[in-house]
Amino acid sequence: MIKKELFLRGYKSILKPDSPAIALGCCFIAIGALLKNIGFNIQESVFSTMLIYALPGSLVMAESILVGSSLLSIFIAVWFVNARLYPMAVSLFPLMMDESQPKWKYYLSCHFIAVSAWLIMKSNYETIKKKDRVDFWIGIGSATWSVAVLSTIIGFYLSDYLNKDMLMGLAILNPIYFTCMMVGAMKTIQITFSVMLGGILGPVFYFFSPEWSILLGGLIGGSIAYLIGEKNVN
């Protein structure tokens, strides 16, 4: 089963002064308000954050419902937008894989993969023994997931009191927080170039293909950064 001590240590990581809880919470407050405005009730809003737990996916779903898209087109659009979760999983789970741990922990806890939990785990995993990392990860994921669900409820009920300028302030908060976190993570040549090239190529590819811009920017920018880093090491 899950080691309580490691789980709590992970859970408490969002209580640190520089934790992403504030940024994450504000974003889901905005999502809660958005969902209410497009006609979701409180149960549907909470249910969507619990099951989806990915901001861009929720935004795409909300937009698609507004324009009356089919379920198939919602599925494809969300799959494209959230395909970034695949490289995020592949770059995180090998750090946690241990034969002493049951597989179900990995299959269930992958639901917690999101930018906030991913960045916390990436900056803390070295302090935890490999066999214990998945329990630590489940703690981090449960904490960020709880913040998201709670904030959706707050946003839903606050939506009548939030004006457009306030919502705009909440909306910019998340990209700014993650920009700072990414800049803070630029400690190796590969990560530095990955962040810089991804940040440039993502918007550039938007002019050619809005749907593919994030994936193409990540794939090409990340591959160039990888090659630069490998060449430099060699």
Next chain:
Amino acid sequence: MSINILLSIIVTSLATYISRFLGVLSSVRIKETTRIFRWFNCLAYATLAALIARTIVFPVGVLSDASYSSRILVVLLSLGIFFITKKNFVYPTIFSAISMSLINNYF
């Protein structure tokens, strides 16, 4: 719950979980010391940077009503505060929310 909204939530959650689950399945065969792991690490950081940059430059939702120059100004000022405060994450984040609201309200 309305059936359309419920189905949309289920379809969206399945489309999201697929990428996460496939990532875990692929991770079983990948060791953290291998080149392919380092490559995927670069892809993950670059994809996140692309997503964040796109959110700022070509936003959807309420942020799209703010002018391009105001968004860039808030990003630059927040990054300045990030470095001035010795890479503290909280100050620039709070600053960005307040400054975005004020800039949009008064300019």
